[in-house]
Amino acid sequence: MTDPRIATPAPAPRIRPHLITSDQEALDVAQAFADRLRTDASTRDAERRLPWQELDEFVATGLWGITVPKAYGGAGVSSVTLARVTAIIAAADGSLSQIPQNHYYSLEVLRVGGSEAQKRFFYDRVLAGERTGNALAETGHKDFKRRTHLSRQDGQWRVSGTKYYCTGAIYAHWIPTLVSAEEEGGVRTYIVFVPRNAAGVTILDDWDGFGQRVTGSGTVRFEDVAVEPEWIVPFQSSFETATTIGPVAQIIHAAIDLGIGEGAYRDTLEFVRQRSRPWIDAKVETAAEDPLTLSEIGQVRVRLRAADALLRKAGRLVDEAIGNPTQDTVAAASIAVAEAKILSTKAGLLAANKLFELSGTSSTMAQDNYDRHWRNVRTHTLHDPVRWKYQAIGQYYLNGRRPPRHGAI
Structure with a gap:
């Protein structure tokens, strides 16, 4: 009997994607696509509808090719732009935004460790609309040895x-x-x-x-x-020297968490303005005038902006490390990304929680599906333990020890 869970292979690309040529164009295209994506995001989540059509449209925008270096026909956008593009998409659909994470990751692995022929072959395939996924992790064992x-x-x-x-x-x-x-x-x-x-x-x-x-x-x-x-x-040799594979992977994860938080914050503002009732003791006409609500809204906003600022700083340091990969530049980039990941985790979870606290009981209705923000950010932030990032940061600043070189710092 055939296992009904067996997935059908993706069809070959039907059209060649648009070629994005600059960082600003990537940001503009991402925002326009996110505005379309947001419309059905809740339904896709509620029905667990795999986004085949949306992914084809996503690829057609050219966004899946933006990290292909300019020397190979791509836009070669900065890490700052890659992170921001990821956050923009995540704010519209946190689940869908994670799908290209390992696509970008594999292109960085290729850039660092691939031969010239491999780069030309796979970069051409990506610019033609082909997608990469990943098969990295294994389960069922207490150690991290790879048995494949x-x-x-x-x-x-x-x-x-x-x-x-x-x-x-x-x-x-x-x-x-x-x-x-x-x-x-x-x-x-x-x-x-x-x-x-x-x-x-x-x-x-x-x-x-x-x-x-x-x-x-x-x-x-x-x-x-x-x-x-x-x-x-x-692959192993890419971690025996100083490379940016780890920080590039992690900055995308941080951007996903930030974007989910930004999406939750946007829905909080809309709900409080249009549907929430003020608490009786506030003695105001609308929930948007409730002083305690205003204070909490301000706190969420500050946390999200702070996470965004750290993410941009981290992106700049990652770009410096890409341009000049030394032990010191890669370590500085890894630590900056870890700092951004800590704050994006905290800010994303805070925004998702405050949506319900500030909106009230009516925000828990199934028809709105606002819990998808919390479910998404809680699930994604478990990708690796933030508690170990604090330890790595402390070692770096107090004892001058560089963080370990692997994909989780």
Whole structure:
């Protein structure tokens, strides 16, 4: 019996996406698309309707190609712009905004560790409208060892293993997969760009988290999948030297949390202005004149703006590290991103909580589905533990110790 959770592969792109050529154009396009996206965001979440059409439209805007370097035909936007574009989309649909996170991540892995031929091939594919997802994480073990392996059998490279939390894989044309390979001197890790329609690849639509419902973050199985050497990109070596793979990955996550908070804040303002009633002891005509409500609204606004400011600062430091990757510049970028991630986590959760506190009981009605903001930000902020970021920041400033080089700082 066929497993009904098995996902159908994404069709090939039907049109070539618009080519964005500047940071400002990327921001303008993102805002225009977010305005359209916001209309049905609540329905998609409530019905867990996978956003195939919306993703095609998203890609067609050209936003999925904005990190392709200019030397390869893309806009090569700054990290500041990438983060802001992500936040803009997240404010409209926090769940959908996470889908391209690993797409951008894999393009950074390619930029840092890929060969010239690999860069030209995959960047061309992205600019033609093809999407990448991810197959990085594994479950069922207490350690972080990767058990999905790359091996050579009868002259052919093959991938076998199972991955989970594979955000975007359902929608992808290529699945960048973290693998381990036995080599002389020990085990090395690689990222293999596996074609979605390769024989032996099975994707299950089995993500059932209470938030980020349409991210497609389910299971990917690789059963003796044949891959070409041209699809294998060094990964471990990218963390043996100072590179920006970690801070680029993390700044996108921080931007998603900030954007979800901004979306919750926008809905709070609208609800309080139009539907909330003032508390009887406030002795005012409207909830928007309630002095305690005004104070809380101000606090949420300040937290969100502070998180945005730290995110912009972090983006500038990431760009400096991209231009001049040294141990010091990459460490400074990683710490700045960690600071932004802490505050975006706190601000996003605060905004989602205050929506209900300030709007009142009527804001909990199922028809409004405002709880999606809290469910989304609570789920996404669990991506990695913020408590460890405080520790890394303290070590950096007090003891002069650089943070560890991996994708979670």
